Amino acid sequence: MHPRPSPIAASLYTLRDLNADVVIMHGPHGCCFRTGRLLESDGVRVLTTAMVENDFIFGASEKLEEALRKANEMFKPKLVGIVGTCASMIIGEDLKEAIDNVETEAIVLPVESHGGFGEGDNTEGAIAVLESAVKYDVIAEQEADRQIQMLKLATEVEKTRGMGKGEYIKPNFGDKKEEIAKIILEALKNGEKVGFILNAKKETSYLFADVLNIDFNTINPDNIPTIIANLDENIGLPRIRAHVKNIKEDLEENGIVIDYITGGLDEYPVTPRKAEKILKNGKFDLIIVAGVPHALKIENLPETTETIAVTDGPRLVEPLKQLGYDHVVAELDAHSKTLGTNQIVDSDFGMMIRTVLNWKK
Template sequence: MHPRPSPIAASLYTLRDLNADVIIMHGPHGCCFRTGRLLEGDGVRVLTTAMAENDFIFGASDKLKETLKKAEEMFNPDLVGIVGTCASMIIGEDLKEAIESVKIDAIVLPVESHGGFGEGDNTEGAIAVLESAAQYDVIPQEEADRQIEMLKLATKVEKTRGMAQGDYIKPNFGDNKEKIAKLIIEKIKEGKKIVFVLNAKKETAYLFADILNTDFSKIKSDSGDKVTNPLIIANLDENIGLPRIRNHAHNIKTELERNTIAIDYIIGGLDEYPITPRKAEEFIKNNDIDLVVVSGVPHALRIEDLDVESIAITDGPRLVEPLKNLGYNHVVAELDAHSKTLGTDKIVDSDFGMMLRTVIQWENDK
């Protein structure tokens, strides 16, 4: 009942992850305006055919061909994506005909997605890109099949455990960050066994990894002994996923290692967030854990099956209520994860990560 991400936006992000140089949106100039502008920060040139009222009646294939020619002249791209929109797809514009008519050196992927594509799930747009990429030999069919399976599982997670369950969910900005940070620090001082689980999605991992990028060894325990650092479980396998996604995992791991932050258990890649929690759940069940902190996509972890105090850190105000309904004791909401992480190759400050480090400083200054 409330707005959700569009298949068109998912198509744009997936083309970005394939390292497309140029994306042409075949539709009105305002379609997915914000997403297109944000992707410019990731080095992708996003163009539009700027369809207008007459084009909705008579078609705009000439505009598409002209835009494709200009894209080659201006940017000399290796990989171009042409993404359909509601306007062009409803009137039956033929993206492939334009590609065949305009011979350019780049590989050009036609992506016939629109706002209501398939069941209307945003993942439908990503799947359309992967199918086209496999057809044009940009990625192996086996990788496309694996990615599509992950996307379908992600949709299931959102529809059964996330904000796509059907009912209207009022935005909620979660628990007080200072209070939750103090709770974690107090548990560490008491010598409790804590696990941080990073189960993040794509580039948003740069934000959620900041929570791990905290030197908990600076905390002074109540007994004066050196504190035990929390264990870290993360979906940062740099050998899984599309090129840009693998690079994100590599960058985060390298930066954490440089800051002497050790990852204890890697549970998969950044595009495997619907299934990686199974390994985290097994670890938590088999160890005597006092507190688990899950960041990124915490609703993919079956917290209701675990007898442990829990904190979820999410990027969606509309996910706070579902996470508490699942059984999380505390929920913290980060804002603007996508806009903060587009275009970066380094861990970026998160509100909660900064709060953790601030509370540690306050404790040490007492």
């Protein structure tokens, strides 16, 4: 009942992860305006055909061809994505015809996505990009199939455990970060067994990894927490693998040791299964799950384990409480804080942990 990300935005992000140089949105100039502007920070040039009322009736294939020609002249791209919008797809604009009419050395991927594409899930837009990428030999079919499977599982997680369940969810900004930071520090000081689980996706991992980026030796050198993370740098699209490599280098420079790697960043719907096994066998007193905490089946863990979720959405706080998390911390603007970066960025909660730690010294 409340607004959620659209397939168009997912198409844009997926083209970014394929390292597209230019994305042309075939629709009105305001369509997905914020997403397009944010992606400029990641080095993607986002253009629009700026369709207007007459184009909704008579079509705008000439505008699309002109935009593609200009993109070719201005940026000399190697990979271009043309993303449909509600306006162009509803009137049946032929993206492939426009591509055929323009001479370019770039690989141009037509993506017939729009706001209500498929079942309306945002992941439908990402799947459309992957299917087009296979047709144009940008990625292998086997990798696309794996990605699509993960995306479908991600949709299932959101519809059954997240903010896609169907009812209206009132925004909630979570528990006070200072109080939750104190819980973690006291547990470590008192010798309790603490586990940090990073189960993040895409570039938001730069923000959530900051929760791990703590000098634990200054708290209790005899009680270093266990760190579990979905940071396998051999899995995923090129940009995603680069994120993992950057994060691991940052953590290693700060002396942070990852004890268990559960999979890649794009496997966040399934990596919690490995984490759950480790947590069940480890007899933890406190666990902190950052990124996509609702993918972890917290309800199957021992009731004696105190739990903290760190999420990026005010509309995920209530679902996480319903799943059984004792405490929920909400980070805001995760995408805007992490686009264009190649290193871990300060999170509000990470900074609060470090602040409370300095108070306690």
